[in-house]
Amino acid sequence: MEISKISANIKMKLTDGDIKKASKKQWIMGFFFALPALAFTLIFDYYPLFNGIYHSLFTWNGADVERYVGIGNFTQILQDSIFWLSVKNMLFFLFWGIALMIPTIIATVVLFHIKNLKAQYFYRIIFCLPMVVPGMVIMLLWQFMYNPQFGFFNQFLSVIGLDNFKQLWLGNESLVKWCLVFMNFPWINTLSALIYLGGLQSLDSAIWDAADLDGASPIVRFLKIELPLLKGQIKINIIGVIAGGVTGYGAQLIMTNGGPGFASLVPGLYMYNKAFGNTGVQDYGLASAVGLILFVIAFLITIFTMKFVRSED
């Protein structure tokens, strides 16, 4: 019996009421399946968010001291020259965070064009391997490499007879920010690379065949075909870099604690110091206000950036 006839038979046997009943039941079931996820999202994502917004209007130590101060926390932060210094540092890191997305894109495109499947697999493994090494371990290794007395860089300069070029690295106010940027060398982000690779693999191969017929060079292909077609993926990664760049502070906390002086202080670390910082005083209200300001900054920068990176999807 043909499939169409079978389905017609089934339809005949089911009344409209049955269908409605079944779909209602399905809807309710679906709703209940989604409910735990929804509940946990509300509790663990939205509740802290709104709680943070609420407490940004208070002096709050997380326990017994809770006093309404209105916009006092925001005024204090915005009048603090150190906060603006940290924003300046953050913009430096953000700029380089975005600029250094390029090596990942190039590496992915090159990887995509490797015809030998075994070689491609090998390089994919090489790309993914750093993902399994904890970030903290990598940071501590770099911290040791930058050690002016025993670290790799100064030892290496000594060995090759360039003692004059030895540096204080993280102890030098002018160098510290560059040291933190260089720390991610060769700046290939595994997760981003996989997103780009997924994007490239989903494209119709006829595009490259057409480019070959037109005699497009690899650079032209990259600039005119691959880069524009990866705009959607670039957009996703840019949002990630902006969010991480504006609010992140892990490397600064572990490597330099924002120093020397304020040379590598970023707003995220400024916020951390207010909440759990080096003074033993906890001002979660002020820290919440910093968090809210960072959210607004990240939001504005994202909108501004998205204006320039338009994609069709």
Added chain:
Amino acid sequence: MNRKGLMRKMAWPVSVLMVILTAFSSVGCSTSGKDNKKVESTAAATKNTIPSDKNFNIKIMDWQGQNPAYWNAREAVFKDYMTIHPNVKIEHIYQPNWQGGYEKLLDTQFVAHKAPDIIEMGGAMALKYTNQSYLLGLDAYFQAPNPYDNGGETWVDTIRGGIDSFTMMKSGNNLGIIYAVPVDGTGYTTYVPFYYNKDILKKANVTDIPKTWTEFIAACKKIKDAGFTPVAADNNRFLNWTLSFFSAQMGENYLSQYVDNKFLNPNLNREILYSAYLNGKIKADEPASLDQLKILKDFSQYWQNGWAGANEQQAQQLFMYGTAAFLQDGNWNMGYYKNNLNGIDWGVMPYPLLTKNESKYAEGAWPKAVSNNTGGLTVNKDVEQDADKLKVVLDILQFFTSAKENTVYAAKAPTIPVNKAVNVPDEMKSFMAPENISTLKFPIKDMILLSPGIWTGNSNVWPMTQEYLQGKISLEDFTKKVHDDNLPGIKKYAVQQLDEKVGVPSQIAAMQKKVDDAKAQKASQAVIDSLQSSLDSAKLKLELWKSVEAYIK
């Protein structure tokens, strides 16, 4: 019914469910000590006989796993205890204290009422949890004799420094209580001297161990000229320590210029500085403070290159690799150095004495106590729910601080024994203020310009100090910047202290209730006096705050 209709119908039960879930989560998140404010019993057990017909599992948490000498010394004491009390099992838990992980764990454990029974805490940490009512007040128990000591003295009197060593602890917290049992002699007796590398000193022709600051700086110069790094410094802890030890030796009665005589009480050091900041008596060019900072700047030329980017572990490495001649560190690391400083001949010298050569405010003497007990082993207030368990917990602490066990512990750790009947091991004497010159009663004690900012949470103070020491800003700009930067935080703190609900008035009310309860329960006079003195101190504190209320606006 279509989907929209069904959605509408489902909306209210879903909303109710969400509200319930959210409410439960928020209750979970906000449960604080407020709910747990049971009035603690002030009737102390006169002799802690622990029940022998019941088994007990006691959890003790500290961060000493990173310090095997300390860990093993404590293990030995716990083992001794379990030998004489076979029905008690002590679970010794190591929780690393790196990047504040210890405190973050405790935050959640206390909220969930799952914290260990006995918890080691530093001063700031213990203060926080006391103010949140998570820790048990020990005043009454300290007034009873320690059953493991036979002298008939109260437990507190067996502690080195007696009740006087707890004044800072009592005056610092909102309830005016003793919340910790000192176990390492830290606080009242200990100070942080310099470990030194004998080989480097010899190679640099430093023949005598420096005793005064002048001799110390001369030695540093010789070491530097000989091509070695004189001092292994870090960008945070070291700065704090070194400045504290200058301040402890300076300006006997200096603070009297700021307040009326009735407020001249070492327990009110902080409030005196705050009030002087607020009424403008402490200015950016505060003379004693300028001296403290100039001495520090002069000293900083002998720290390793790149110290501003170094943390305490890196400073420690520099000394342990035999690169730096001096490292400031405490007695708690001595066991570690004993086991790990192989091939280096080292010693410990007392912190050098400042004289008039350095500053006219230098006294050439030390205070009786450089610091005061502010931390130690604390007791989770939840233990109070089980009277028998509480007896065991207190019994363990008394056993720990008894003369017999303290002798074993102090030798193994090694540390300064907290029990005054126990002789201080010779190797620990460099970690104590020398008795013959410990004559100061009321020195400046704190960093006049810097400390009030740090206490009120100004995290910019240390980075600014680094900038000054590295020559990025002049002394004048630095002091002005710090002064201006500290003021808003101090004002904010003052408002909080004067607040009826969360400030000193509410502390006074809580303390008054404790005194009344103690009287009603016919507690011993010693207990009542102890609580009354905390109350009097709080009243004085409030009076001092009120005297500067006009300057807060």
